[in-house]
Amino acid sequence: MLHGFLAVVNEYVSNQSAEDVKYKMGQKAKNGGTITRAPVGYLNTIEHIEDRRVRTVIIDPVRGPLIRTAFELYATGEYTLADLADELYERGLRMVRNAKYPERGISPNRLAVAIRDDYYTGWITYEGEKFRGRHKPLISEDVFDRVQDIANSRTQAQELRRVHHHELKGSLFCGSCLRRHGERRRMILSHATNRHGNTYRYFFCTGRYSHTCELPYVPLGRVEEAVEAHYATVRFTPEFTSAMRADLAAMLDEQQSTTKLLHAQLTKQLRELDTKETNLIDLAADGTLPQGKIKARLREITRQRDRLTGRLQDTDQDLSVTAEIIETCLQLLADPQALYQRCDDQQRRRLNQALFEELYIHEEPDGELRVGHQLKEPFDTLHVAQNSGPKPTDGPAAPGSPHAAVRAPKRTQRPPQVGAGAARHQTGTALADGPWKVTGSNELLMVGDTGFEPVTSSV
Ligand SMILES: [Zn+2]
Known part of the structure; x- marks a missing residue:
């Protein structure tokens, strides 16, 4: 097929003068068309408009969201390019396979080029000039600018350094900002040393930078506990x-x-x-x-x-x-929770990523820490299927009652509450393809008492 394509190109080029081809490419670029191969995260494709075949560029449904995540993670300032390459590999980013590398992730070097490429914000560069592209931007100008600032502040040696990552890093978002501002903000893991020289690790929301977040700094241990407890809310019915x-x-x-x-x-x-x-x-x-x-x-x-x-x-x-x-x-x-408890840090990280697209944490006025989630495919799709179908009737009570809330240490006793916390709902794509195909299982999934219904407020 490639040979056929090359033959056509050769014929075309020999029929036209080289200048003519160059002129046409220039015109295409100035009109916002993509004249090169689209970067990772996009796909070159052919659209049929009436009887015409038009070459166009679309967002890659698999790699696109992962490239967006790459920019977002890098924008937190916590990831070097080497870290990011590892993280993206774990999250399933694979480059287009070829004979030599059937199964390879993106390299730090490729990432270094990608994060500098404003094609992702919707621009075309042709002979040094910028044109608005016709392709959809994958990254906002805001995130792109932050990424540029961080990249500018680092040396190449710094970028290639690998840092040990906590298992929750990258999956955690601020539930408080989601509820109050409808914004999805990442939590950053940081550390501080007190006057006795002890180091404490804690999570905080990126909204703290702009003083628009009300979630306090949360000690790492509390977050870990809350997430582990949250695993008890993930239950599947025996039918499912x-x-x-x-x-x-x-x-x-x-x-x-x-x-x-x-x-x-x-x-x-x-x-x-x-x-x-x-x-x-x-x-x-x-x-x-x-x-x-x-x-x-x-x-x-x-x-x-x-x-x-x-x-x-x-x-x-x-x-x-x-x-x-x-x-x-x-x-x-x-038993998702039992599994989580048995896992080491690395496995927990994998498990978090396998099950949850995002984990949200927020603190109740009385200091209780709550966790909410957005499930990952295929779990999310199953959940959507459940919503569209008839409501499940009394599901069998899950052993180990599903309490998502974790009481803050040394606070007044209070019965634990069921809380899906703040979870963003996102419709998943159909489960039609792939090894996950599940037919006619509309009522088979549940999480705790609330089912997989995302609860925006559980107070
Ligand atoms: Zn926040």
Whole structure:
């Protein structure tokens, strides 16, 4: 396909004078068109407008939001480019695969270029001049400017330094700002040293910079406790769990039979190669074919065999990866909090990212810390499906009552309250594709007493 495309381009270029092509590209840029390959986070695509095929650029539905997150995280000033590259890899950002790198994240060097690229704010640069692009901005000018300030203040050596990250860093947002201003602001982890030389770590909201946030500085330990307690509110009904289990099993079955088929085909091809090789060697013994030709064909056979063997190993690996994912899912379904408690920091970080898009914290007037969440796909989609369907009737009571609130240490006793806290609701995309397909499970999911219904105020 690529060859065909290149042939067309060659033909085009030889038919037109080089100047003409340059002029047309210039015109396209001045009209806001993208004349190069779009940067990561965008996709070059072809739109059909009436009978015309128009080359255009859209936001990459998978990488786009992750690039937005990259800018936001960097704008907090807590991430070096090396950290950011790791973080984005964990969050699932993968570059377009090629033969050499089938599974690679974005490198700090690529990130260094990306965060400087105002294409993301909607600009086109052509021969040093700026034009308003026709593509949608992915990053606001405000965030972009903050990113530039931070990048300007750092040396290259600083950018390549890796810092140990707390498991909550990057997932935590201010619930107070969300409720009061409808704004989504990140929480930053910082530390202070008192006069005795003890260091304390605490979270604070970026709204503190502009004095527009009312959430106080929250000691790290309290946040950790609150999040751990919040895990108790994540519960799935037995119906959902068994439906999910069945779906996952069916998916594994299907994949296994596909893989087995591929396995058989590859094995057969390998056997055919063996036969070919034997025949060639017979021919060589007869002297009916020149030695040079035989050697060339034997080399070709060796090359093909290596390729087939490689693919055969890949298929085996695919299966074990899938099994691992399923195992994790089933553990998650059974008891998310128990799982969280057993996890080490690194695993907790993964778990937070697997389950929650965002965690919100806010403090009640009496000092109780509450956590709310926005769920990640596919959980969020399942939740949306539940909302659109009939309301679940009395779900079985979850063992270990789902209290999201954690009482502040040394404060007056008060019954813990159910709190989904402040959670931003976002409609997920359909669950139509991918391994997560769950059919007809509209009432199968619940979180605590409130279900997955996001509660903007639980006071
Ligand atoms: Zn805030």
